[in-house]
Amino acid sequence: MPYIRESIITTVNKAGGVHIAPIGIIAEKDGWVIAPFRPSVTLDNLAEVPFAIANYTDDVRIFAGCLTGRKHWPTVAVDGFPVPRLKAALAHSVLEVESVDDDGMRPRHFCRVVQEETHAPFTGLNRAKAAVLELAILVSRLGMLPRDKIEAEIAYLSIAIEKTAGEGEKEAWDWLMQRVGDHLSGEDASGEDARG
Numbered sequence: 001m002p003y004i005r006e007s008i009i010t011t012v013n014k015a016g017g018v019h020i021a022p023i024g025i026i027a028e029k030d031g032w033v034i035a036p037f038r039p040s041v042t043l044d045n046l047a048e049v050p051f052a053i054a055n056y057t058d059d060v061r062i063f064a065g066c067l068t069g070r071k072h073w074p075t076v077a078v079d080g081f082p083v084p085r086l087k088a089a090l091a092h093s094v095l096e097v098e099s100v101d102d103d104g105m106r107p108r109h110f111c112r113v114v115q116e117e118t119h120a121p122f123t124g125l126n127r128a129k130a131a132v133l134e135l136a137i138l139v140s141r142l143g144m145l146p147r148d149k150i151e152a153e154i155a156y157l158s159i160a161i162e163k164t165a166g167e168g169e170k171e172a173w174d175w176l177m178q179r180v181g182d183h184l185s186g187e188d189a190s191g192e193d194a195r196g
Contacts, residue, residue, distance in 0.1 A: 011045035064172035
């Protein structure tokens, strides 16, 4: 299995419109692979402007927010590059697309790292942050999972929230749980997948 780093990817289109998306980037050789699903704004932006910023942040509200319609997070320009970074990034890597392995579902963009910078200290691990990140990944796959799997995962992850969450983690958890509740309600009412 490949090494995957959960990050927030910022990209821009030719007009400079910024898009923010949580994406697990895949380690390959001395670079990273960005493999967005087709169709996606990230995929379109990389075709127009072949640069991305991998933002490394411990603010799990950004991961949760991007999956629940809260996609407007402050950004900061990166000198010499067309794509901004997240203001909340502890560190970032500027990635330049060198090649694309086209695929009908998930084109793989091999990117070399052209710059890296640290902005704030990483102050340690927190189980609630990890639980929110896992719930965010679960939410991104709601349409592919059976109800019992969803409920079992949430029951386990909620232990870390109850024991270790701060206000930011609780807020992010609540956003995601609203999305899960909406999905399960729609599934119960119609018997069909409730993805939007």
